[in-house]
Amino acid sequence: MKYSPLLLATFLLQGQQAQAGPISSLRARAWQVEAIKLLLEAIGVLTESESDKVWEIKEHPQMCEVTMETHHGAACKAYVHCDDGTKEYNANGQDWNACFVGGRQFFNDPRIGDFSITFSDRDGYTQGEGLTTPILQVKHVKDWQPWPVNDLARRYSGDCIGGNGMCDDGPYLCWRNSDMQANPFKRWGCGVPKIGKSGGDVTSVGPINDKGYAPGQCGIHVIQYQKPDPAKDSYALEITHLNDNNEAKIGGTEKVGPSVSLTSKLPWTVEIKTGGVDADPVSFAYGGDAWDSNDSRCSVGAYDNGKREMDCGFTCN
Incomplete structure (x- = not known):
């Protein structure tokens, strides 16, 4: 019989927890690491990533932090915290109609999309009394x-908070409050990528429309080449990629003239045009939207070896 990685990981963790008799800390850790590797693999996370705590949105602005909590075995709440603010679910304590063991509550957040939380146990292992063992599911993540x-949180709390000096490089996807067994207030949190983004090697993939791209926020990378002879030559542009909301390439062009009408899977062309001198911004237009590289939606590097590079984002619904 062939077991799924998620089921096999569960067996390994339960086996470690139920192990009778003395067991060395190194053997216990090795057992847990193998189980956690399978868990991370099952949800699309690679343990070789150099990312550390992927819920820290200041370091990972493409991520959001989903926090779930209970108090005295009830009062279920959730928060989604992203770099543009925090949204609280069940603030008044009356909107979570599945706040019981096995109840799956569904939510929608415009940054991460549809997701659900299920508290699958009561008085779960190492979690104290009350609703415990949350299961998080995100529509756009696998x-x-x-x-x-x-x-996933026990891996972080055991490695980094427990003080055993064995904290590795991660990625750490989830956390929980360190005094959970004695505290009636229980809180867990996980880093979840925004729709179409990735972090800690877990990726959120938004839906593709009938035109073949994921609408939302598109990104474009432009290289502007300086004039070889300013007295007679023109600037040149190269569009290395135009990416959709899933960061999939949907357009681009090799080095061309000072203006480009870029066709792609988008319904309209993206118009790009250089100015007259090096200090002038590059102008952009898409549909009824127009901006230039001095706009806050762009990041522009300095000229180096006869060229400068820039990245801009724009709405592409």
């Missing part, structure tokens, strides 16, 4: 693949 939040 099509609702369950995240065993407490197991």
Whole structure:
């Protein structure tokens, strides 16, 4: 019989927890690491990533932090915290109609899309009394693949908070409050990528429309080449990529003249045009939207070896 990585990981973790008799800390850690590797693999996270705590949005602005909590075995709440603010779910304590063991509550957040939380146990292992063992599922991350939040959080709390000096480079996807067994207030949190983004090697993939691209926020990378002879030559532009909301390439062009009408899978062309001198911004237009490289939606590097590079984002619904 062939077991799924998620099921096999569960067996390994339960086996470690139920192990009778003395067991060396190194053997226990090795057992847990193998189980966690399978858990991370099952939800699309690679343990070789150099990312550390992927819920820290200041370092990972493409991520949001989903926090779930209970108090005295009830009062279920959730928060989604991104770089543009925090949204609270069940603030008044009355809108979570599945706040019981096995109840799956669905939510929608415009940054991460549809997601759900299920508290799958009561008085779960190492979690004290009350609703415990949350399962997080996100529509755009491997099509609702369950995240065993407490197991992922135990890896971080055991490695980094427990003070055993064995904290590795991660990625750490989830956390939980360190005094959970004695505290009636229980909180877990996980880093979840915004729709179409990735972090900690977990990727959110938004839906593709009938034109073949993921609408939302597109990004364009432009190289502007200086004039070889300013007295007679023109600037040149190269569009290395035009990416959709899933960061998939949907257009681009090799080095061309000082203006480009870029065709792609988008319904309209993206118009790009240089100015008259080096200090002038590059202008952009798409549909009824127009901006230039001095706009806050662009990041522009300095000229170096006869060229400068820039990245801009724009709405591409």
